[in-house]
Amino acid sequence: MENAFRSGILAVLALIFISSSFANASDSPFIVAHKRVALKKLNPIVERISVSIDVYNRGSATAYDVTLADDSWAQDVFDSVIGNTSMSWGRLDAGSLVSHSFEFESKVKTVYYGAPALITYRVPTKSGLQEAYSTPTLPLKILSDSDTGKKIEKLKRLQSSAPPAFHHHRNQTLTAVRSKMITIPYLTALTTYFSYGLLFVFGQLRDFFRRIIDLWSHSSLQGYAPICLGLEDFYIRRLYLRIQDCFNRPISSPPDAWFDVVERVSKDNNKTLQRTKNVSRCLNLGSYNYLGFAAADEYCTPRVIESLKRFSPSTCSSRVDGGTTTLHTELEERVASFVGKPAAVVFGMGYVTNSAILPVLIGKGGLIISDSLNHNSIVNGARGSGATVRVFQHNTPSHLEKVLREQIADGQPRTHRPWKKIIIVVEGIYSMEGELCKLPEIVAVCKKYKAYVYLDEAHSIGAVGKTGRGVCELLGVDTAEVDVMMGTFTKSFGSCGGYIAGSKELIQYLKYTCPAHLYATSVSPPAAQQIISSIKVILGEDGSSRGAQKLAGIRENSNFFRSELQKMGFEVLGDNDSPVMPIMLYNPSKIPAFSRECLKRNVAVVTVAFPATPLLLARARICISAAHTRKDLIKALEVISSVGDLVGVKYFPAEPNKQQLEEGRVKME
């Protein structure tokens, strides 16, 4: 009762006026800002802080931006953000008032670590970009304390005792927040729903007439239920086939930085497509060729061909029978030492690695807690295992903790016996969002609750980290903390297959009982050689510095491309350093438009729609490679920008270009 009463009370703690002028001339923008901070204690655990800022323009119209300078706050703070914290560039007309509010809620008992946060608002003026800061916003626990002396004391203590695990996040917090939530503009959501509605209605209408026509034609399916049925089939026939030329585009060259896309024509309204002899040379922004090992490589290819001649393309046997060659044992040793685990086992396909390993590790009476956006192979593996599967909010350690606590307290459904074991499955880089996993926090939660960690590094191994060792290296997590490390060779290594790395006992057990090891054909020997050689190149064991160059290249390319796209006003998801960057399209009509227009301009991009993403969140996905040159990327940016304007997918206003502003000034003088 008391709680409920207290929760109603809103304590306004600070009311500060800041006014400052940015320019003296009367025709210049003149911004007045006003900040309010309020703390609300909803119940003993949940605290909510609301920070709002009103910006009033007394001068002429201007572009401006407001952001929470959050790099001193811990990642946890942003885990349960309600309001919009992302930086927003907007236009502020003369005499108009805009307010921005940020709201955070803490549901864990941890206090917000770190120094007070600032709100930054920036306004471009003739002399460049000017920044102003609000007064610091203090961490919650301190705000709630009424004694000023104690506040300062606590603050100092907090700053000195912030756990080291959080330090490396300082630089990337902002982008993590940006990607946190996909907020669809209302109008876009409305038009997207409308478009799908229209497609659905027309599809149904066509099906209706088709059924009438079919009444006259004799069906040969007497007594059989149709083999394809339901909405899935409807979706393929009436929605997917209309734009199927945007997918499955065949190529006739290696998937390198530039490749030949085979042109296709359709004679029956896109129902079927025929290949033609024509190809168009396109810039490849679609393949997972992160390190550029897709094409023939001066070091790898001769070795691959030598292995091909020595071992043939296949062993025609499973690993446990006659499918283990000297290459396989060498590969396993190399992979284990590369990822930093005592032992490893390799399989011929990445998908199978996930879907065949999980059933071996866990079964009935076990619990798998999976990230909500995990890859289909993990979903199928979890389903095939017979264990109970629970999902936690995408990349949210605090929600994971909540689920873990609930599940451990409740035990198995109905019987309420304690779980046999709990495995948490996360991915290093989420391939459809381009986001990095919050591994340090997730590992900390798992250790606290004695759950096992299963990390899928399909997209991150080789692609991120100083020496390409994946997210553990990038985020500073000891590989000993991760129980099962999985990854694939399809992406960075330009080969095929997948691996599991772990303790020696784990690998022995998997080799004893994993069906993919016992029944499936072993990794093709030349493919194994490709992996061995590319790891050697990455580690510089080939005697050159090409590996280091590739790793630096992909990082620079990715960060350059991402920041340029963001400046142009695209809604780009994902974190810095991640080579995957989705551009949100939303509208179903924009999917083919974006893809076809880019292809017309010789840039091949991947558009992703249902079933790979939720129906509303269609996107184009860019995968950057170390093989791209700066010139390639600039061309790509030009094309994407012009197509973006044409198709209308720049959902954010573009950031004013500094150079342009300066140019304007020169002219005026």
Add this chain to the structure above:
Amino acid sequence: MDTLATAFENTVRTASDWVTLAFDAPSARAVVFGVQIGGHLFVEGLLFVVIIFLLSQKSYKPPKRPLSKKEIDELCDEWVPEPLIPPITEEMKYEPPVLQSAAGPHTRINGKEVINFASANYLGFVGHEKILESCTKAVEKYGVGSCGPRGFYGTIDVHLDCEARIAKFLGTSDSILYAYGLSTMFSIIPAFSKKGDIIVADEGVHWGIQNGLQLSRSTIVYYKHNDMESLRSILEKFTQKNERAKKLRRYIVAEAVYQNSGQIAPLDEIVRLKEKYRFRLILDESNSFGVLGSSGRGLTEHCRIPIEKVDIVTAAMGNALAAEGGFCTGSARVIDHQRLSSSGYVFSASLPPYLASAALTAVDVLEENLDLITKLKKNVATLHKGLSDVHGLEIVSDPQSPIVFLRLRNSTGSIKGDLQVLEDIADRVLKEDSIFCVTSKRSTIDKCNLAAGIRLFVSAAHTESDLVKAYESFKRATPLVLEGQ
């Protein structure tokens, strides 16, 4: 006494007066739409008030007492998980022999040349010049990996050529390539069969199919291994009893040559049953494609049944074609549906182009060299005959199956025990006579209950003397091992 009675009388009279008064009240005698309502209006009004009062009361619920934070903390502290893996026993430490050269009919293990009966290299395509040449060209042209799923620029022209070639070879309208043999079946079954649908499967199917069945969440019934009477009775039961079943998709899943026993499915009988009971047939031709039939087109050709009668045909390409991956073939509708609904196709990187090229060339070579199939058949017959009178072992497999499957004549009583004895025999023939063959090891999550055995994969590349050596070795070594028991 009298006064008491009078008082009572008075009270009753007063009450009845009141009631009469109420009944006589103007409202009680109201006429609504020409109908006399009568005095019950008052009573009903009262009743209505009571009902409203009762409804407005909160129903009784025992107070909920959720676990407090402290209690949850305690539970979390108390909880002790099982270790991730069970303790390692001696048998788990098994290391398979390491091949030092290609897995052809003869290979090298520990520096010693052995005759290889462990690779399903049925047509001897491992190390085939023409295939190697096409692979080399493909590696030079396309690199090794495809770096993406088929949907996202992972479709390379050789994939499409290979698909067309296989479809042409088998006489179907289209086919689809999978990146891995094992993933073919467990992707296809859930793509076509969902919750509520019915699948009748052989109990001896391999793990890839078992996994597919499980993932489909359909109603699954197993029939006795290769027993048509059992299949018939199950189909009968489903169609007779269940009217609703007509609206569901119904499938029979079988393997052409069973990996777990070497037996050949009686396709003509299955097709007859499937047509009678209106089931669709999914057939795994992994060990029969390129082997059975006069031109290697598999079990359908072997049984002289047009391939259209089988709705979905799949095969792994890691056997006779000596490549990797798998394919599925059937009507255009069946194939097109998979291109967006089959998880192993949509969500996985595509087959490395050089392997597609290998498979494509292998089909070409197969079509040009029909004598390979004749040779293989001869080899199978020779080995089958030679091994048929080994003391203590019996052949379970079909005389025409390229997998010769040997089982203990007198089982020790458990699969594990059998396996140990068979392992000893295999070890002995490898060590003493350089015959490399393997036992049918089984995963703990494999539900197949067929007896364990030794599998010998016959190849067209084996020479007469290889085969003689093999069966002579078994004849010699088996009694020695069995005596030592």
